[in-house]
Each structure stands twice: as structure tokens, then as C-alpha cells.
Amino acid sequence: MSIDSVQAELIAVLVAVTNGDARVLTVESGFALPSGQLEPDHRSLQTGLRAWVERQTHHPLGYVEQLYTFADQLRGHHSRNVSISYLALSREAASTYPDASWVSWYRYFPWEDRRQGIGLMQNVILPRLLTWCGASAERRQRMGRLFGDERRWNDELVLERYEFLFGAGLIPEALRGQATAAAALPGLEMTHDHRRILATGMARLRAKIKYRPVVFELLAKSFTMLELQQTMEALAGQELHKPNFRRLITQQELVEETGEFTSGLAGRPAKLFRFRPSVIEERSLSGTKLPLVK
Amino acid sequence: MSIDSVQAELIAVLVAVTNGDARVLTVESGFALPSGQLEPDHRSLQTGLRAWVERQTHHPLGYVEQLYTFADQLRGHHSRNVSISYLALSREAASTYPDASWVSWYRYFPWEDRRQGIGLMQNVILPRLLTWCGASAERRQRMGRLFGDERRWNDELVLERYEFLFGAGLIPEALRGQATAAAALPGLEMTHDHRRILATGMARLRAKIKYRPVVFELLAKSFTMLELQQTMEALAGQELHKPNFRRLITQQELVEETGEFTSGLAGRPAKLFRFRPSVIEERSLSGTKLPLVK
DNA sequence: ACAAAAGTGTTCGTCTTACACCCATGC
DNA sequence: GCATGGGTGTAAGACGAACACTTTTGT
Numbered sequence: 001m002s003i004d005s006v007q008a009e010l011i012a013v014l015v016a017v018t019n020g021d022a023r024v025l026t027v028e029s030g031f032a033l034p035s036g037q038l039e040p041d042h043r044s045l046q047t048g049l050r051a052w053v054e055r056q057t058h059h060p061l062g063y064v065e066q067l068y069t070f071a072d073q074l075r076g077h078h079s080r081n082v083s084i085s086y087l088a089l090s091r092e093a094a095s096t097y098p099d100a101s102w103v104s105w106y107r108y109f110p111w112e113d114r115r116q117g118i119g120l121m122q123n124v125i126l127p128r129l130l131t132w133c134g135a136s137a138e139r140r141q142r143m144g145r146l147f148g149d150e151r152r153w154n155d156e157l158v159l160e161r162y163e164f165l166f167g168a169g170l171i172p173e174a175l176r177g178q179a180t181a182a183a184a185l186p187g188l189e190m191t192h193d194h195r196r197i198l199a200t201g202m203a204r205l206r207a208k209i210k211y212r213p214v215v216f217e218l219l220a221k222s223f224t225m226l227e228l229q230q231t232m233e234a235l236a237g238q239e240l241h242k243p244n245f246r247r248l249i250t251q252q253e254l255v256e257e258t259g260e261f262t263s264g265l266a267g268r269p270a271k272l273f274r275f276r277p278s279v280i281e282e283r284s285l286s287g288t289k290l291p292l293v294k
Numbered sequence: 295m296s297i298d299s300v301q302a303e304l305i306a307v308l309v310a311v312t313n314g315d316a317r318v319l320t321v322e323s324g325f326a327l328p329s330g331q332l333e334p335d336h337r338s339l340q341t342g343l344r345a346w347v348e349r350q351t352h353h354p355l356g357y358v359e360q361l362y363t364f365a366d367q368l369r370g371h372h373s374r375n376v377s378i379s380y381l382a383l384s385r386e387a388a389s390t391y392p393d394a395s396w397v398s399w400y401r402y403f404p405w406e407d408r409r410q411g412i413g414l415m416q417n418v419i420l421p422r423l424l425t426w427c428g429a430s431a432e433r434r435q436r437m438g439r440l441f442g443d444e445r446r447w448n449d450e451l452v453l454e455r456y457e458f459l460f461g462a463g464l465i466p467e468a469l470r471g472q473a474t475a476a477a478a479l480p481g482l483e484m485t486h487d488h489r490r491i492l493a494t495g496m497a498r499l500r501a502k503i504k505y506r507p508v509v510f511e512l513l514a515k516s517f518t519m520l521e522l523q524q525t526m527e528a529l530a531g532q533e534l535h536k537p538n539f540r541r542l543i544t545q546q547e548l549v550e551e552t553g554e555f556t557s558g559l560a561g562r563p564a565k566l567f568r569f570r571p572s573v574i575e576e577r578s579l580s581g582t583k584l585p586l587v588k
Numbered sequence: 589a590c591a592a593a594a595g596t597g598t599t600c601g602t603c604t605t606a607c608a609c610c611c612a613t614g615c
Numbered sequence: 616g617c618a619t620g621g622g623t624g625t626a627a628g629a630c631g632a633a634c635a636c637t638t639t640t641g642t
Contacts, residue, residue, distance in 0.1 A: 561594065
């Protein structure tokens with residue numbers, strides 16, 4: 001039972017939604033997620049991450065949640081790198097530090113955005129997956145469950161879909177060090193397994209918004225129903241049924257009217273709402289619900 | 295950006311269900327969860343845990359899932375201990391290694407078992423919590439949501455309830471190093487924050503069985519509907535409505551008849567079922583549902 | 589015969605989904 | 616007037632919970 005020398009690193013999936021666009025904070029021109037070494041004066045992992053991100057972005061972090069921990073074995077050494085990844089919600093800050101940029105997460109996962117139709121899916125991805133499946137009934141079945149069927153698309157399977165595509169050799173990260181450079185799918189590449197970590201964060205957030213009122217961390221203090229809906233849609237990558245969305249939100253008494261209205265835009269002025277702070281506690285114990293597509 | 299010296303430790307919440315009793319593997323006479331140092335020859339954390347538990351219990355591990363990672367700051371040192379906790383499902387093995395024992399998890403959390411009535415809750419816990427709440431409406435409200443109300447008890451809030459009791463000073467672990475030794479609640483103590491880790495594992499498992507068919511990791515190859523139901527009840531700490539339970543399970547086509555029957559017991563012989571292996575994949579993507587109480 | 593457990597049918601009410609429609613503003 | 620977005624009512628249907636009842640064994 002030898003005692004191992006280990007380094008601990010924090011990796012953040014920091015999400016904001018701006019203009020109906022779900023974005024992550026990246027470094028190295030979008031090629032990496034921000035990460036940093038755990039420092040000895042941090043009392044806990046969470047405070048360590050918080051301090052570190054706030055120093056970088058000059059913006060207070062809202063919700064923070066641990067995602068996953070994994071260990072890389074450093075070749076040749078008896079040393080090891082433990083990476084602890086976090087999901088954090090924020091709003092896009094004016095002053096991000098140099099070299100950092102907010103990038104739409106759908107640039108890394110174009111197939112996860114179904115709001116503008118599913119042409120990419122049907123014309124590019126499905127055909128290539130089908131050839132990879134070949135005669136294997138098992139592969140076809142799993143493919144059907146992950147990707148198929150317009151109706152009953154499960155938005156939470158981001159990671160599973162990524163790993164399926166990875167296994168099918170359609171993800172550049174999977175091909176590193178291999179000669180077979182099969183043409184990759186549309187979608188930006190990332191260093192190491194950062195794209196996998198991002199997929200984990202997306203999946204977690206898509207699941208989370210359905211039973212905890214974390215969306216409000218992504219919105220301004222007051223907002224219209226449409227803004228709220230479009231934020232949800234940006235995260236889910238799907239359109240929602242407007243009338244039912246309104247009802248669901250109001251029924252749950254998550255929000256209250258501010259008394260103000262929007263103006264100057266097309267259409268009838270919309271009521272402005274604010275989040276009822278008293279429900280932060282409550283809802284975390286019961287659950288928030290969403291209507292299904294369109 | 296100083297590089298920190300870190301040790302990594304694995305902690306397991308290893309669960310089995312035997313005779314309608316949900317149990318965890320413990321060491322030190324039930325005072326600690328099994329844990330071990332991460333060794334350099336483990337390729338990943340998961341395989342490290344797997345190898346380590348299988349060596350200890352001589353039983354193959356079924357389902358394994360990461361729970362949470364936290365860091366202790368070692369006083370006086372510039373050194374740090376990173377603990378990575380796991381939930382693992384197994385069946386009780388004949389040969390566990392010396393000093394290890396399976397203990398019902400309700401011995402640590404008696405209030406989480408509502409199958410034999412809720413006398414403890416009503417007679418001991420609620421009165422003491424009420425005095426602690428005093429006039430604070432906020433505390434009372436939160437208490438009501440976590441503990442109250444017979445009807446609409448949420449079985450997944452194991453950790454939240456533990457932390458509420460912790461905050462109320464009713465958990466011995468909270469009082470260490472303090473003079474005020476208020477009489478603690480029934481329920482075994484554990485070292486460090488192992489009881490909190492166990493609570494995390496219980497909560498995760500109670501949530502998991504509702505949307506992934508992991509229960510089958512805990513059962514023999516063939517089983518009756520009643521055995522399946524009692525296993526679920528042991529985990530949930532609640533009784534389920536028998537006729538509806540049957541229907542829900544059969545409707546979902548999770549199981550198939552083996553053709554065999556039980557015999558020798560009281561009552562009408564029961565059909566034996568086996569889990570349909572083909573659904574391991576499927577269900578992990580859709581979901582399993584359960585009826586509510588009694 | 590009776591207790592104990594297995595197993596089935598059906599009703600009632602709620603929640604989800606979808607459709608249809610009216611309202612208020614800018615151009 | 617008409618396009619755009621805001622907002623409400625309601626009916627069809629799926630699903631969950633509860634109740635009543637029949638069947639098959641051991642003692």
C-alpha cells in the first residue's frame with residue numbers, strides 16, 4: 001500500500017445564457033475549459049473553485065455543483081493527476097480576463113440543438129452512424145434510442161450520445177494517435193477530455209433545470225415569460241409549448257409580477273416577473289416541472 | 295500557484311439487501327466505511343475501487359457510481375487529503391474479510407425507515423426539533439418540508455434531513471469537541487463524516503432505483519414479485535401498494551417469467567421471474583417507475 | 589374451513605398535451 | 616390592417632392511486 005504522489009486540479013464548466021444562446025467560458029481560443037491547481041489555502045474544493053473563478057471573471061458565481069472526479073495516470077511517473085470538475089452558473093460578465101471567451105456550447109455539440117430543425121442529424125449524422133452500425137442489431141437499437149425518433153428525443157443523454165459517436169470514430173478526440181483520420185463531424189474539438197466534461201455538464205444542467213429552480217441564476221433580476229422560456233429552450237436545445245409553459249411556471253408560484261412592463265418591442269408589452277426568493281428553499285425539495293416539446 | 299502535495303483516498307458505500315434489510319459494508323465494528331489509498335497501478339479510479347473492494351469481499355461488484363469528492367485540509371501541513379466516495383451495489387458475500395461486517399443502514403438512520411410506523415419520528419424527533427425551531431418560522435417551514443406530513447414524505451431527502459438534524463445539534467458528530475453534550479438521537483455514530491457519506495449514498499440510491507433498473511444488482515438471478523417489492527421497500531424505507539407494484543413492473547417489461555414457482559411457504563406459490571438482460575441498455579435511457587406508498 | 593399470499597379488473601381523479609381562440613401594441 | 620408577441624379556456628387522453636374481488640396453496 002504505497003502512498004502515491006498526487007496533484008489535484010479543478011476544471012470548471014461555467015455556463016451563461018445570453019440572447020437565447022447557452023455559452024461556456026473557455027480558454028485557449030475555445031480549445032480548453034478553464035482549470036487551475038488546487039491551492040493549499042482553500043478551505044474546501046468548492047470555495048477553491050469559487051475563489052478561482054471569481055478572480056478570473058470578476059463576477060460572483062451563482063450555483064456551483066460538483067460533476068465528476070477522474071484520475072490520469074502520468075506516464076513514466078509514480079505520480080497522478082486528479083481532476084475534479086464542476087458545473088457553475090453565472091451571467092456573462094463584461095470583463096472576462098484575457099484569453100477567455102464565451103462560446104456557444106452547441107458549437108461543440110451541434111447535434112444537441114434541435115431548435116432550428118434536425119437537418120444535420122438526418123443528413124449527416126444518422127447516415128454515417130448507420131454505416132458504422134452495419135448489421136449489428138445491438139448497435140442499431142442503441143442508436144435508435146439515443147438519436148432516433150423525432151418524438152421522444154431525450155435531451156439529457158448528451159454524454160451517452162457523445163460516447164456513442166466517440167465509439168463510432170466520428171469524434172476527432174477519439175482518433176488521436178491513429179492513422180485513420182476519418183472525416184470528423186461538425187463540432188469543435190477540445191483538448192484532453194474537456195469535451196466529455198462539457199457533455200457531462202450539459203447533461204447535468206438539462207436534468208437539473210427540470211427539478212430545481214436553477215435557471216434563475218442565469219437570468220437578470222426581472223424578466224419576461226418569453227425570456228425565461230427562451231433560456232430554458234437554449235439549455236434544453238428544444239422548443240417548448242408556450243401556453244403550457246406559462247401555466248406551468250405560474251402554477252408553481254416560482255415567480256411574481258413586478259408590476260412593470262416591457263415596451264418598445266414588437267407585439268404587446270409583456271409583464272415583467274421576478275423570482276420569488278422564498279422558493280429557493282422550497283423548490284429544492286419538491287421539484288419544478290416542464291412541458292414537453294413545441 | 296504553489297503545487298500542493300495531496301493524498302487520494304477511496305471510500306465505498308457498498309450496499310446489499312438481505313431479507314428485506316438494506317445493509318452497508320462497514321469496518322471497525324460498524325464505526326467506519328471501508329476505505330483505502332489509491333494505488334499507482336490502478337488505471338482509473340473506478341477500476342481502483344473495484345479491484346480493492348473485490349479483494350476485500352471476494353465478490354464481484356455490480357453497479358458502481360461515483361458519489362462525491364471532498365478535501366480535508368490537514369492541520370499544520372501544506373498537505374491535503376482528497377477523498378473520493380463511491381456507491382456500489384453487491385450481494386452479501388459469505389466470506390467477508392475480518393473486521394468487516396454488514397450493518398443495516400437504518401441503524402445509522404432509524405428515522406429513514408417508515409415501514410414499521412413512525413413512532414420514533416413523532417415521539418422523539420419532531421418534539422425535539424420543534425423546541426429547537428423555537429419561534430423561527432423559517433426553521434419550522436423547512437422542518438415541515440423535510441420531516442412532516444405523513445403523506446408526501448420525500449424519501450430522497452436523506453442527506454438534507456441529516457444536515458438539518460446536524461444543524462439542530464441532535465447528531466453526535468456535530469458535537470465533537472464541544473462541551474454541550476446534548477443527548478443524541480437514536481442512530482449509530484460513525485467516524486469523520488462517514489455518516490454523511492452514507493446519507494449521500496442512500497439518497498442517490500433511492501433516487502436511482504426510480505429511473506434505472508439497478509435493483510436487479512441486489513437480487514438473486516430469479517426472484518418473486520414479493521422479493522422484488524420488499525427489496526425496493528427496504529431501500530425506500532416505505533411500503534408499496536402491492537397490486538399496483540406488480541402492474542407497474544410487468545407493464546414495463548423489465549422481467550420475464552422463468553416458468554418456475556416457489557413452494558413450501560405459506561400461501562399460494564409465486565411465479566419466479568428473471569430480469570430481462572436486454573433492457574439493461576434500454577431502461578438506462580428511459581426510466582423505471584414506482585407506485586407510491588402502501 | 590381458514591389464513592396467507594398471489595394475482596386481476598375496474599373506477600375515479602389528476603395531471604399532460606394539444607388545440608382554439610382573444611388581446612394589445614408597433615408599423 | 617396585419618404582423619408579432621402576450622395571454623386564457625378547455626377538452627381529450629394518459630397515468631396514478633385506490634378499492635374490490637378471485638385464485639391457489641399450507642395447516
